[in-house]
Amino acid sequence: MCAILTFWMRAASLCTLLIATCSAVSLGQLPTAINVPPFEFPDIGFNWYDLPSNTQLNVLDGGIVRPGLIAGNSDGTVRNVTVNVQGGTIDYMEASSGSISVLSSGLVKAVSFNQASVADIFGGVVQNLYVGPDSGVRLHGYDFRTTSGMVLGNVGTEREVVGVDAISQLIGSYSDGTPFAYAAYLLDLFDRPQVSNDFFSDVTVVFSDRPAISPKTYIATIDNVPTALRSGDTLVIDSKVEGLYIAGDGSSIDIVDGGSLWLFDTGFLPASRHFKFAQANVTMTGGELGGFVAYDGSRVKITGGKIGYFYALPGSKVEIWGGEFTSYAESFATTPESDVHFFVRELTYVDPPFDPISPPIGSTTHPDTEFIHGVFADGTPFAFYGPHGGIGKFDANSVRFTVVPEPSTVILAALLAVLLHATCNRKGLRP
Numbered sequence: 001m002c003a004i005l006t007f008w009m010r011a012a013s014l015c016t017l018l019i020a021t022c023s024a025v026s027l028g029q030l031p032t033a034i035n036v037p038p039f040e041f042p043d044i045g046f047n048w049y050d051l052p053s054n055t056q057l058n059v060l061d062g063g064i065v066r067p068g069l070i071a072g073n074s075d076g077t078v079r080n081v082t083v084n085v086q087g088g089t090i091d092y093m094e095a096s097s098g099s100i101s102v103l104s105s106g107l108v109k110a111v112s113f114n115q116a117s118v119a120d121i122f123g124g125v126v127q128n129l130y131v132g133p134d135s136g137v138r139l140h141g142y143d144f145r146t147t148s149g150m151v152l153g154n155v156g157t158e159r160e161v162v163g164v165d166a167i168s169q170l171i172g173s174y175s176d177g178t179p180f181a182y183a184a185y186l187l188d189l190f191d192r193p194q195v196s197n198d199f200f201s202d203v204t205v206v207f208s209d210r211p212a213i214s215p216k217t218y219i220a221t222i223d224n225v226p227t228a229l230r231s232g233d234t235l236v237i238d239s240k241v242e243g244l245y246i247a248g249d250g251s252s253i254d255i256v257d258g259g260s261l262w263l264f265d266t267g268f269l270p271a272s273r274h275f276k277f278a279q280a281n282v283t284m285t286g287g288e289l290g291g292f293v294a295y296d297g298s299r300v301k302i303t304g305g306k307i308g309y310f311y312a313l314p315g316s317k318v319e320i321w322g323g324e325f326t327s328y329a330e331s332f333a334t335t336p337e338s339d340v341h342f343f344v345r346e347l348t349y350v351d352p353p354f355d356p357i358s359p360p361i362g363s364t365t366h367p368d369t370e371f372i373h374g375v376f377a378d379g380t381p382f383a384f385y386g387p388h389g390g391i392g393k394f395d396a397n398s399v400r401f402t403v404v405p406e407p408s409t410v411i412l413a414a415l416l417a418v419l420l421h422a423t424c425n426r427k428g429l430r431p
Contacts, residue, residue, distance in 0.1 A: 008361065054079070056082040059088040103123070122175045159205055171297075217234045229251040251280045256287055323380060340400075
């Protein structure tokens with residue numbers, strides 16, 4: 001019954017597309033051209049839209065393509081399908097044999113390039129990218145970097161990039177200057193880490209010239225915040241920000257009281273809920289920060305505010321001095337070679353049947369246990385599961401806790417030092 005329903009839903013969607021676009025034929029394009037806008041996809045929640053053979057879909061500024069768009073198919077019966085993205089938004093798209101995709105601008109929340117599909121990406125924000133084996137995907141840009149280091153090449157040349165394990169990363173900037181960051185660790189549809197060696201199969205990077213881009217400063221209450229922060233850009237978040245997806249190499253974000261960085265429109269994949277910090281510098285003293293992914297080279301320091309679930313990938317550093325996690329059971333996940341450092345006033349970790357352990361002030365520990373709780377340096381209590389807590393998802397060696405004295409203790413010690421110094425000076429003694 002479900003299969004029959006799905007068939008008729010797809011058939012109805014296809015008829016809608018064909019009826020709306022049969023008069024949009026233009027010279028020099030494939031027999032059927034669909035321009036979005038003016039064509040509008042029905043807003044009826046998730047639905048499948050199969051593009052028929054000999055069709056070109058042009059997504060332009062202001063256009064919205066609902067999930068899920070299907071270009072080509074695995075058995076080769078659909079041919080000559082082109083998807084040309086020059087603006088607008090695509091929620092979710094699958095491309096297979098018989099399809100050619102050209103992405104140069106706009107926002108693609110999630111795309112899967114399957115076997116025998118062909119694609120060239122020149123720009124725009126492509127938030128979630130899956131590249132299957134035997135597909136032909138080329139990323140045009142510069143400053144390509146993997147977990148192993150920089151990918152070197154001259155302008156106009158190309159190189160194949162292959163992921164070596166489940167936590168491989170690919171970071172860089174597209175030809176238009178828009179940053180990108182991808183990690184195999186985040187591919188699972190259910191927002192759980194998974195092992196996959198196919199993520200970088202058949203990905204080719206093509207080296208292009210660096211565009212002339214001047215760094216910009218944005219203040220959320222004043223400026224329109226872009227979908228991506230480019231190299232050198234600065235953003236002060238003092239109000240709600242929606243629609244920012246990635247902060248690239250050398251960019252800076254400062255989240256203060258009243259600020260909110262949260263992806264309310266999550267798209268098709270759960271991983272779309274997470275902002276990407278790719279070699280960016282982020283500080284947070286207040287406000288709200290939704291789920292995020294810290295990629296290699298990123299530095300995140302949090303001293304207050306509300307914190308969503310986050311991933312720390314190899315080469316990233318996250319410091320937390322205070323703030324409140326919005327999820328009790330699932331607060332963060334780490335990988336080997338990432339560095340998540342908590343600064344706390346009190347720390348207790350429990351590993352039944354042993355007695356609770358509370359390290360002293362000045363100590364740094366890596367609790368490899370079931371349950372961890374205490375008080376952050378700002379006085380906010382915390383509690384979450386450890387690596388062996390049933391649903392813990394962090395590597396014990398990549399997480400450390402340093403116990404620091406309370407601010408009042410530090411101030412008192414400083415005052416005593418000043419008094420001692422003054423007394424010694426009056427008596428002519430060395431403090």
